Every structure is written in C-alpha cells, then in structure tokens.
Amino acid sequence: MVSGGHVLLEDYPGTGKTTLAKAIARAVAGAVFKRVQFTPDLLPSDILGVSVLDPRTQEFRFHQGPVFTDILLADEINRASPRTQSALLEAMGERQATVEGRRYDLDGMFFVIATQNPVEFRGTYPLPEAQMDRFAMQCTLGYVSAAEEASILADQMESHPVDSLDAVADREELLAVMAAARRVRVSDELRHYMVSLVSATRGRPEIQLAASPRASLALMKVSQAVALFEGAEFVTPEMIQSVAADVIAHRLVLEPEARFSGITARRLVADLVEEIPVPV
16 A cells, blocks of 8 residues: 555455455555445446436436445455456556546556455456556465464454454545655665566566566655664565565466466566576
C-alpha cells in the first residue's frame, strides 16, 4: 500500500486472506473500503459501473462500480473469467477507468488487495499474465502453528476480533507516508542492481515469459517502502534482496519442462539474487 502498488494474496482456503484485507481497511480512518466477491457469472460492468436510464429525465446516468474506492478487496479473483478479471487492468496499471468512452481518474490512494486460491482448485481460472504483472507483490500466509490456532479459537468465541479494531492512521496520514516513501534515496548503483536482477530473467532457458520494466519499478518502490519502515534514509542491497522473490516471481512464466522438473519461479529468483554481484 505504501509503495503505491497492489498485492495478491494466494493461499489455501481459510488461512485468513480476507480477514487480513478487512483488517488493513479498518486500520485507516476515513478510507473508503469496497469488496467484490468474484464469481463465474460476474461481469466487467459489475466492477466498473454501468449507465442506467433515468425515467424522469430520459437521460443515462452513470452509476460507479466498486472500483471507485480507496481500498478494494477483490476476493477470490481467480473464480471469475479472464474477461472479467481484465476489467481491473486499466485501473491497476494507470489509476483510471474508461467506461463508455469516458475516462474517470481514480484516487491517489487506490489500492487493490486480491485473494485467490491455488489454480489447481476446482472452479478457478488462472490469472492472465498481464493481470499478474499489475500486482506489485504476491504473498502467502501459510498455516499457523497449533498454539496460534488455539489462540484464534479463543479470540473468536464471542465475537470476531476484526470488528473491534481501531484505526491506527487516517487517510491523510497514509497519503503523507506514501509521499515520504517516494523520497527515500536510491543510489545509481542500486538502480542498476535492480535492473540487473530483473533483466537476468530474460536470458534464462527455464523462463518462457520474463519480467518487464514494470517489475523493476515495483522492486524500487517496494524497497523504498521497506527502507521507510526500517527508519533508513536510503535503500540497501539487503532490502532489495528481501523482497525480490515477492516482487518478481509471480510475473514469470516457466517453460513446461522446467515446471515438470520441479523448478519454481521463487527458486529461480533466489538463484539470481545469489548470482548477481552486489554493488559495493
């Protein structure tokens, strides 16, 4: 959110993806939060909006869809068809929506939290490559330990903890934090290091579709956000390396032979982090 990008949470059902998204939304006072439950029959107009004829004026009036918000939860995004998923491409990539030939600018805080179950599950569609490239990061939550799961049960005996969450910042404070992240210094050497990590994916025989310059931009902005949270005035190589797999791996499409041999995109990115020399 602070980097200005969007996040995709992929994990098994019931691991807390939607709960995390709702908690983030409640933590920002004054932010408009909307949710879209993606289903196979969802249409692009259900996301962008639609013009409805006003019987009194005999004129069409545009009713904005849920994409016009500060924080958008795209829940189980891979349960909708690729046609419907593509309705978010322009909004996520350019912070604008074009409906019936008219362009609508989206707010500077526009942030998409999408959740999805693994594509091997029934009733799901794999996200198009262009859609995956719009996400700054892809993260997983994983299963919690037995002790943590017991605590979850205890916390939800009478009510859900999310319902009692208080905001920790307001909308204007968050926008100020986002602006501060963009001011974190990135040296020329580290910019070239980021480009080297991303461009190295374009020459690997295991990779069918490599990362684009959008990945380099996301890597820089996410690294700036990490530096801000760590109280640093500049980005370090360790910060870049810590988020490289989350930023780059989901954008890669591997060759079938590589997938069948057990190679994963995250493992390839980890190998590149070890292979590419760090500037000194």
